[in-house]
Amino acid sequence: MRRFAINLVGSRLGAALLLGLLIGTMPSRALGAERAATIKELQQKLDQSLKAIQALTQRVRDLEARQSGAPVAASPATGESGASSAPEPTRLEAVEQQLEQLETANASRSNDETGMPLHGFADVGAGTHNPINPDLKGFFVGNLDFYLTPRLSDRGRALFEMNTEVGSDGAVGVDLERAQIGYQLADQATLWLGRFHSPYGYVNTALHHGAWINNSVRRPGFLQFEDNGGIVPAHTVGLWLTGAPRIGSGKLQYDAYVGNSQQIVDGVLDMRNAGNAHGNLIVGGRLGYLFNAGAAEGLTLGVHAFSAHIGDNAVPADMTRVLSYGGYAVYDTEQWENIAELYLFDNEDLSGATGTHHSHAGFVQLGYRASWGVPYARYEITSLDQADNYFAAQTTGYSYHRSALGLRFDLSADAAVKLELADTQLTDRSRDQYSEGLMQYAIRF
């Protein structure tokens, strides 16, 4: 042990000499300020190590002296080591332990996320016609949309969306647009119960009420929400199973849902939040495939369908078995956002003797994500049989076609300005034609 102690002292002196020689023989010009600082830091660390070695050496000597019965020399109080009664390794362990405890405590504090963030979207704008009600002109308030996604247990999920919107009559209304509570069975299957966006096509479940999410100023007219003129049930109150298992290099996206059959109340589709009087159900589904590799990467192709018994509040009430089916294609990449949807209707009159009526609706939208903005073009068309009670009973159940050119500028990560020029031609109930210039300022928060 004595030899070891002497060696320690010897190695201390040797290291000091070695460092001195190295530094002394190095041309000072070769060392920049950064290296000089590093050398200074190394010297400090070496000094600290030497002091620790000195303290250890002294302690070894003391122990050896105790073993041999010789009197113990007083320990030199040299620097930090001498100032502490605990051996250096013990102190280091204690410091590490304290640091770990602090980290754990800090992480625990961070995990205590008792608050729930509130996020949302809002938009305002101006136009030669109101984007929802062409009879109005000037400035308009769009949506103020809040949504909550509370963190639940391992498999629980919830989504609540409250939207304050100005309807086509100019009145402000508040809607609980979505109120769905789910259970995630697996990565590929989530079961939702409540009020959700009916899964058909792409737009209805991808763009929702947040205008900022949408590259265009508005959804296609026939796919608007019910109180904004939409003629397809945008919301369903019921049960929804959804998922997207990996199949090959892509994903198979599936949806199956059942819920209360909607009713047309005063010309507007109502999703019957509290149930309907006859207990009829809407049943539907969607199946799509998303390509994740190769030339088709970003392309989704799918089909969708639903069937429902939908009546109105006329006296006597009309009842129609609505059967809608069709397909959709989306090409969503870094550069492109192209969307096409088609809806065919084979609606059977259950309350009269007018038989089955065939109608169709669809749109194509092409958008290019340039570095400076997103220009887009859209064409939409509906041909709705006016002898079909389902369309005849709806205020906006008329046929039309619309062409639109638009542009989106992202002012920042959370704000966008959109411009659109559109021309709309009504084709059955009236032959009105009007052109629009629209501006929208949309944000997320």
Place this chain on the structure above:
Amino acid sequence: MNWLLGAVLAALSLPAAASDVYVVCNPGVSLQAGDMLEIFVGEKSFAGSARLAPADNSAAQAAFLEKVMKLDARKYATLWTKKSFRDGANPPPVRATDAEAIAYVRQTPGGCSYVLRAPAAGVIVVAKY
């Protein structure tokens, strides 16, 4: 001997640790490096029956997004805005430092995060980029 000191100094001054990203997980889960992208965009929530709990580390996020996710911070945020609004999913919580990220992963079953320095015991390194 100059070359030796030069080499030591060069090694000390190189930002070697800053250029590497270590993806770490709680030892209770078994994951592959290829799973990370789906985990951090909310597409994969389970490893077997274990619920995954990813956490972002703001100190290492830029490097992680560039090397692993191939995204910038703006696209990553937009992606989560849409995901959350559409699916009711929540983005990963954010930790401020490597130390916080490691502590979170250590004590969170299913926890995963990423750090810039090789972690000590208590977590498993799923991948190094």
